[in-house]
Amino acid sequence: MLALGALLSATAVHALDYPETPRGTVVDTYHGEQVADPYRWLEDVDAPQVKKWIAAQNALTRTHLDQLPDRAAWRARLAQLWNYEKYGAPKRVAGALFYRYNDGLLDQSVLVREQAGQRKVVLDPNTLSADGTLALTDWAVSPDGRYLAYGVAEAGSDWNRYHVRDLRTGQDRAEVLEHIKFSNISWSHDSAGFFYSRYPGSDGVFSDLENQAIYYHKLGSAQAQDVLVLSDPEHPRRNMYARVSDDGRYLLISLREGAREENALYVRDLNQAERPFVRGRLIKLVDDFSAKYQVIGVDGPYVYALTTDAAPNGRIVRLDVRHPGRQKTVVEAGQWPIEDARLAGQHLAVVVMRDAVNKLLVYPLDGSSATPVVLPELGSISGLRAAPDGRSVSFTHASFVSPARQLEVDLSDLRVTTLNQARLPVDTSDFVTEQVFFSSRDGTRVPMFILRKRGHPGGPRPTWLYGYGGFSISLTPWFKPERLAWLEQGGVFVVANLRGGGEYGAAWHKAGTLHNKQNVFDDFIAAAESLIETGITSPEQLTIEGRSNGGLLVGAVSNQRPELFAAALPGVGVMDMLRFHKFTIGWAWTGDYGSSDDADMFKVLRxxxxxxxxxxxxxxxxxxxxxxxxxxRVVPGHSFKFAAALQHADPGSAPKLIRIQTRAGHGAGMPTHMRIEQAADEMSFAAFHSGLQRAAKIPWQKLVAR
Structure with a gap:
């Protein structure tokens, strides 16, 4: 560490000259208490003064990063590790398999159709922009296989434009649909059009979001002629999602209030699959927003749903469109949460989560018994779908050291077939994953995954601790190539499964929300303390990272226990908890956070x-x-204000920097070259400040032939 300290001085880290950030005089009054907000002006990201500030901050950060040792080597190695085939979840439509595919380093994955062993690109987003920042979002192929409806987002925004491509000609049709955010695409069974959700309009990237409604777009018509299917002007902040049942008879509509899991469930009877009446009778199956009801399939008049009603870990019920209010339990709630499920013919495919690892169970339609499916390794399941004939289900399966592979399960004998699988440019057999449990401040038992190189030397090592803890999002094993670069140089990578997530069902989630939010921070701090106490790392070697709600986590624990950490990487975080609900979709998060408009929650948030x-x-x-x-989604003003406050307080000699990516958003759709550059910056920053230096006697692993 002495050598590290000398290098630190040599790079002039101690003498950072932060850009001037004027402090304003804004003071807000919350329930009788005055709270200063000196950097309110940084919320206006398009103001000339803010743009000047962004440029100055980026210049300072770039200077620091470019001085870090081995940054170029990290960048080169990351590019090598990123260069592997990537497969998205497959969908079977009209006898063909459709999925996203990337042969290695494409900025955006392409959409392909695979049939009779032949793969053909049907949409290449890389041709849509010179810098790779136009990304494919939603997509759906018409039931007859002729048309592709797809969404495109620019520069990382959540706003979409929808287009329709004729797959016979490869050309887009004339119609373009706009004002779309947080929607999906679902075709009517006659392939004549599709359902989607949109807002009345927008006045820019950071528009407020109210009065979303569901529309039906008929091919060949202008958007102004789209048929309004459902709106709710009395509740302007409800989100609406619609999909057509596999038999084409019903339109299944979920309404949510913000980011809460609890929803209402409506059905429109389209009468005839091949001649649908899109304004058919509306049936309100569930209308009280007291629990989650996720539709997993339809069989005649019966709607099968995964619900948390009287079951925090979830159960599967059968609803009857002829008798709203009636329901029958098919699969009882068990010890482990049900994360996802699908009705497939005469079977139910059910994904459960045991200690943050996914298992797949198959039940007969009456739910009488469960048979486990043998999967390649412990990992996570995503994109579960039933084949149109109901004979199989497909999904992707991944682990911390294995990228997503496409699997298909024959439900007649539970035989697992690999449809497509990537070959990595590195041998991952040298890496091991261990799950351990630690006690949080209040005694709660919390799991975490520890990844390291086999034959890990004794003594503390530079360690990267990642967490999230919110919105019932579970951190099951998932693959990221940049971790391998950290591991192969002797670093340790850790994922903590904090309260606020969904790892142990609804109760685990609620234990990390509202008045209980401090539990999330306590869990993360306890994870760090456990790693230190067990000799895995030390405070001088520990880096912490989180994004979005996880960025809030990193900011909060850095403030509360700064002495525990060597480096912190809060990404796109929610940093101003008194004003988050005033920007774009921020109001939707009050279910997890509460709001400063409430006197009691103001004190908690403050x-x-x-x-x-x-x-x-x-x-x-x-x-x-x-x-x-x-x-x-999480407007950049959050991070701007937090960085300005850090630089003003300047607690300690270590740098307090901000890296602001241009032409990018919350993370989705970021082109590969930007991802690699950001990972190289974060990894070299963390390695330098936690003491993980590239050892001259440990060469980068040789590439494995692909």
Whole structure:
């Protein structure tokens, strides 16, 4: 560490000259308490003064990063590790398999059709822009296989434009649909048009979101002629999603209030699959928003759904469109949460989660018994779909050291077939994954995964700790190539499964929300303390990372326990907890966070809001905040204000920097070259400030023949 300290001085890290950030005089009054907001002006990301500030901050950060040792080597190795085939979840339509595919380093994955062993590109987003920042979002192939409806987002925004491509000619039709965000695409069975959700309009990237409604677009017509299927002007902030049942008879509509899991479930009877009446009778199967009802399939008049009603771990019920209000339990709630399920012919394919690892069970339609499916390794399942004939289900399966592979299960004998599988440019047999449990501050038993190189030397090692803890999102094993670069140099990577996630069902989620949000931070701090106490790492070697809600996590724990960490990487975080609900979709998160409009929750939020609680002292970790100028989900003003507050307080000598990606958003759709550059910056920053230096006697692993 002495050598590290000398190098630190040599790179002039101690003498950072932060750009000037004027402090304003804005003061807000919340329930009788005055709270200063000196950097309110940074919320206006398009203001000339803010653009100048962005440029100055990026220049400073770039100077620091370019001085870090081995940054170029990290970049080169990451490009090698990223260069493997990537397969998205497959969909069977009209006798063909459709999925996203990337042969290695394409900026955007292409959409392909695979039939009779032949793969053909049907849409290449890389041809849509010179810089790779136009990304494919939603897509759906018409039941007859002739048309592709697809969405495109620019520069990472959540806003979409929908297009329709004729797959026979490869050309797009004239119609373009706009004002679309947080939607899906679902074709009517006659392939004459599709259902989707949109807003009345938008006045820019950061528009407020109200009055979403469901429409039906008939091919060949202008968007202004689309048929309104459902709206709810009395509840302007409800989100609506619609999909057509596999038999084409019903339109299944889910309504949600914000980001809450609880929803209402409506059905429109389309009468005839081949001649649908899109304004058919509306049936309200569930209308009280008291539990989650996720439709998993339809069999005649019966709607099968995964619900948390009287079952925090989930159960599967059968509803009857002829008798709203009636329901029959098919699969009882068990010890482990049900994460997903699908009706497939005379079977139910059910994904359960046991200690943050997915298992696949197959039941007969009456739910009488469960048979486990043998999967290649412990990992996560995503994109579960039933084949049109109901004889099989397909999905992708991944682990921490294996990228997603496409699997298909024959439900007659539970035989598992690999449809497509990537070959990595590195031998991952040298890496091991261990799951351990630790006790949080209140005694709660919390799991975490520890990844390291086989034959790991004794003694503390530079360690990267990742967490999220919110919105019932579970951190099951998933693959990211940049981790391999960290592991092969002797670093340790850890994922903590914090409360607020969905790893143990609805109760686990609620234990990390609202008044209980501090539990999430306590869990993460306890994870760090456990890693230190067991000799895996030390405070001088520990990097923490989280994104979005996880960025809030990193900001909060850095403020609360700065002495525990060497480096912090809060990405696209929710940092101003008193004003988050005032921007774009922020109001939707009040189910997890509460709101400063409520006097009781104001006190809770004020006590942990990262922007409002930057401490003094000399032991704050080296911090690189990351965000993007087009993030219209967690607006960049959050990160701007937090970084400004850090630089003003300047607690300790370690750098407090912000990296602001241009022409990017919250993360989805970011082109590969940007991802590699950001990973190289984060990895070299973390390696330098936690002491993981590239050892001259340990060469980068040789590439394995692909």
């Amino acid at each position: 006590d942990y809001s990262p922007y409002h609680n930057v401490p003094g002292g000399d032991d704050y970790p080296a911090t690189m905040v990351t965000t993007a100028d087009h993030d219209d």
